[in-house]
Amino acid sequence: MKRIRSKFGGLIPGRTSLGAKVLQAGGWSIIQVVGVNVLRLASNLILTRYLVPEAFGMMAMIGTLLTAFNLFTDIGLTQSIIRDRDGEEAHFLRVAWTIKLIRGFLIAGGVLLAALGLWVFAPSLAPPQTVYADPRLPILVALSALAPVMIGAESTTKELLTRRLQNWRFTVVEIGTQVISLIAMVIFVQFSPTVWALLAGMLLMSVIKMVASHLFYPGPWMQLAHDREIRDRLWHFGKFLMGSSSFSFIARQADKFILAALLNATAFGLYVIAQIWAFAGQAFVNQLATRVGFPAMSDIIRNRPEDLRRLFRKFQNALDVFCFGAFVVTFLLGDLLIRTLYEAEYHAAGTYLSILSLSFLVIRFRTLDNLLVNMGNSRSALVISVVRAISICVTIPLSYNMFGLEVTLLVVAMNAGITAPYTMILLRPTLGDKQFLYDCIWLVGSVLAAVLVYLSL
Incomplete structure (x- = not known):
């Protein structure tokens, strides 16, 4: 019994040491990622029986547009609440929530303007099909503009729980909303087997998450508040992150905007299906990096900076095991998976998924990027995002016109690794030569894997 408690005790709420909190947060994050993505993939499999690939492509475009406005206006409120000395204070949280709410309405206004632009210009400028x-x-x-309003109204107690590494409530809410959304979309699609069912499910999920953040997450009750000093502090830290987020959007989402104009609607829908599966594994890495790694490293930097090198190496090594395993499994079995689970019209997505498996090898460098931000170097995040954005916008059209879609997908998968040398050099004094050498070996191995995948095409 003692052995069981020592091994799994971190999953039990109430432990106070940092190690126990990290285990608890990591355990619940794993449960959340697995649960949410199983439900998301199950939803995709069910709905493909009712909908054509074009519907998923259209929803991907809407999601990409919402992500664009979200990142173009992101001043790092979550990171500020996690790392700021006053991040636990009610007044600080309410000021941050007020800014977050205003931002939500601004995003909604931008989305409505984008809808107007599409209505006016798309009929004459959009490529046919x-x-x-x-x-x-x-x-x-235009209807999707409701989503950012709901997200902006979410309580900042959500960020407070992240700071405290209390992730079990996120797990309950995320899995619960996925279940309700799946049931709702299956019902909606019976009446309207079109993209409208997908949009209704997305909006319902936003409403549920907003209500849950106020009723289910413990912390101060939200109300409008203003404080110039706090506002200026948030802006001072977040101004570079806003630029970084803007270019991060381009780096991560430009493939959809560009390929949507290069491919016909069916081929683009198949690409989106492949990305859904690749994203399921990437979400695990992102969840651990943001919900566990970032707040844990923040706590260490504030209270035990002498332990940063050792504990970061342990966290990174654990993450690398998953990344390598995910690459191998997805590359070898991705095509078989799609052919087994989907109808014949979706089978081409299997080849796309095998190529996108390379993204697992370079996504591990995201924890290094996060560490730079955690140390207060938000300027470096801007540099990283700008380089990745320029790279993806240049290489996608070139590779597609010169080599075709499959090589283009290889470029998309590897783009996040282009700034790895810059990040590794900046962190070398902090993490040491041993970690630097290890990261170099990983990067070279990733490039060699990309060459082998290219030769196998």
Whole structure:
């Protein structure tokens, strides 16, 4: 019994040491990622029986547009609450929530303007047979403006729980909303087997998460508050992150905007299906990096900076095991998976998924990027995002026109690794030569894997 408690005690709420908190947060994060993605993939499998690939491509475009506005206006409120000395204070949280709420309405206004632009210009400028040419897109985009309002209204006690590494409530809410959304979409699709069912499910999920953040997450009750000193402090830290987030969006989402104009609607929908599966594994890395790694490293930097090198290496090594395993499994079995689970019209997505497996090898460098931000170097995040954005916007059109779609997907998968040398050099004094050498070996191995994948095409 003692052995069981020592091994799994971190999953039990109430432990106070940092190690126990990290184990608890990591355990619940794993449960959340597995649960949410199983439900998301199950939803995708069920809905593909009712909907054509074009519907998923159209929703991907809407999601990408919302992500764009979110990142273009992101001043790092979550990171500020996690790392700021006053991040536990009620007044600080309410000021941050007020800014967050205003930002939500601003994003909604931007989305409505984008819908108007699509309605006016798409009929004459959009390439035929593409997602942009669909006459339903403007009204779908306009209705999606409700989502950022709901997200902006979410309580900042959500960020407070992240700071405290208390992730079990996120798990309950995320899995619960996924279940409700799946049931709702299955019901909606019976009445309207179109993209409208997907949009209704997305909006319902946003409403549930907003309500849950106020009722289920412990902390101060939210109300409008203003404090110039706190506002200036948030802006001072977040101004570079806003630029970084803007270019991060381009780096991570430009593939959809560009490929939506290069591919026909069916091929783009198949690409989105492949990305859904690749994202399921990437979400695990992102969850651990943001919900566990970032707040844990923040605590260490504030209270025990002498332990940073050792504890970061342990966290990174554990993450690397998953990344390598995910690459091998997805590359070898991705095509078989798609062919087994989907109808024949979706089978081409299997080849796309095998190529996108390379993304698991370079996504591990995201924890290094996060560590730079955690140390207060938000300027470096801007540099990283700018380089990745320029790279993806240049290489996608070139690779598609010169080599075709499969090589383009290889470029998309590897793009996050282009700034790894810069990050590794900046962190070398902090993490030491041993970690630097290890990261170099990993990067070289990733490039060699990309060459082997290219030769196998």
